[in-house]
Amino acid sequence: MIIMSEREFDFIIFGANGNTGKHVLRNLVKWLELEKKPRWIAIAGHHKSQLKVALTQVAIQMDRNLNDVSLIVVDFNDESNLTTICARSKVILNAYGQLNLLEREKLAKACIEKRTHMLDMTDEPDYLDLLQLKYHEAAKASGVYLITSINSNCVPIDLGVDYLKQQFLPAGRLHSTESYLSFQLTNQLNHHHPQQLSRSQTLQHFNSNLIKSIVSSNFRRDINNISKYGEINNNDDSNDNNSISSHSPWISSSSPSSGLFSSLLSFKSINRSPTQSLIKCFPRKNKELSSWSIPINSDNIVWKSQQWFYQAYREPATRFNQHLIVSQWPQIILIVFILIYLTLLTWFTFSRKLLNVYPSIMTLGYLSNSKDTEEKQINGFIHGDDDNSSSSSSLSSSSSSSSSSFSIHLVGNGWDSPSDSSDGQYKFPPNKTMRVSISGCKSDSEITSLILIQSGLTLLEESSSMPYKGGCLTPAFAFRYTSLRDRLNQRGLEFKILHH
Incomplete structure (x- = not known):
């Protein structure tokens, strides 16, 4: 069994080359500087070249050296690629907006298999129903939280x-x-x-x-x-x-x-x-x-x-x-x-x-x-x-x-x-x-990034206050007894x- 404390990264930001993903990366770097607590992050996307461009944009905007941020290429057609990525991180911050239902399901399965928490900004009703009906018990048994609708609308x-x-x-x-x-x-x-x-x-x-x-x-x-x-x-x-x-x-x-x-x-x-x-x-x-x-x-x-x-x-x-x-x-x-x-x-x-x-x-x-x-x-x-x-x-x-x-x-x-x-x-x-x-x-993107980041930090630090010790849950229910x-x-x- 993979021990959470032994993970290579605290957070992997999926879709970091998109608009919301870049906001998440920028604001997460800012927060970690204020927090002054060692945490390791990586960004993931379909194309390494786009990830490099996004990282360069954020680095120039912030006037920071972000060379310690790792770049990871995601292939949703290769389930072994997804499980390998999930095994490297404690929490997945999914800022992808264009994934279809099947791709999101593959990512959820990989997170459950490798006991990796996931916060997903999507609020698509079909995906929410699919997770709750098909994967809640499996996530609960694995001690993994899969929480959707982490966005400014919900x-x-x-x-x-x-x-x-x-x-x-x-x-x-x-x-x-x-x-x-x-x-x-x-x-x-x-x-x-x-x-x-x-x-x-x-x-x-x-x-x-x-x-x-x-x-x-x-x-x-x-x-x-x-x-x-x-x-x-x-x-x-x-x-x-x-x-x-x-x-x-x-x-x-x-x-x-x-x-x-x-x-x-x-x-x-x-x-x-x-x-x-x-x-x-x-x-x-x-x-x-x-x-x-x-x-x-x-x-x-x-x-x-x-x-x-x-x-x-x-x-x-x-x-x-x-x-x-x-x-x-x-x-x-x-x-x-x-x-x-x-x-x-x-x-x-x-x-x-x-x-x-x-x-x-x-x-x-x-x-x-x-x-x-x-x-x-x-x-x-x-x-x-x-x-x-x-x-x-x-x-x-x-x-x-x-x-x-x-x-x-x-x-x-x-x-x-x-x-x-x-x-x-x-x-x-x-x-x-x-x-x-x-x-x-x-x-919207700024608020969504704020919510994703603070939800991720809360999940890492206060999971003992969250219900069921795992499962596919909603934000209000999952975080009621946290800060x-x-x-x-x-x-x-x-x-x-x-x-x-």
């Missing part, structure tokens, strides 16, 4: 909902959570005068942060995507849903298919007419924030964490709904048309397939098959740089240009006392409201309880 909201939930525990219980998401551009040279988003900028942000998850959740049951994995079926959540929701009549479980578009796909099963479903696309005045909001797809990762909390601790799930805050009517009108258009596409089998196979054509370039392409679009919009550029100036300029700023406002309603019923059910409506704010002032949220809070991703 971790803030996942940790935030659990943070809100803990404000009600242990005496009370959280019943429902409403999430309000907003964006703006901030000039890093003058933080006191944030720039207003133009119409095209709003659409770019909307595309980068929301449309991808909305469309991918619609295809989570697509037989063309998962037919090769017979273990995944349409009933995989039914038992858990029933067990969770039956715990209390006030707790109505919010499954991955309960969001806007997934509800539209299944309107027949819930006796909702197409007209009623389309009405959900329209904005409504939000009293909580005194602004207009549009309902969007509920986050799949939040629901999966709720399942884990119920299974491990018998904590009833919280209802969860998301809303996009939009301040200007031209933006609202444009986004509503996008929602209606995508909704109509998802109603029919042939149009869903076209949207899945040709997303760029069907959405006039706002979607693509490549997550890296989306990152190039949003970072080109924010920073004005080209991810494929081999010049160091593109990297350097990104630190002095405008960055995106996001804010998530969570409102939780629940009870401030235990149920007095023997079956745990409440006889009266929720009587307590708590609010949590989550905010960050960096680009991850505090680490992020101290480094630019702020979680704050609002008292009002």
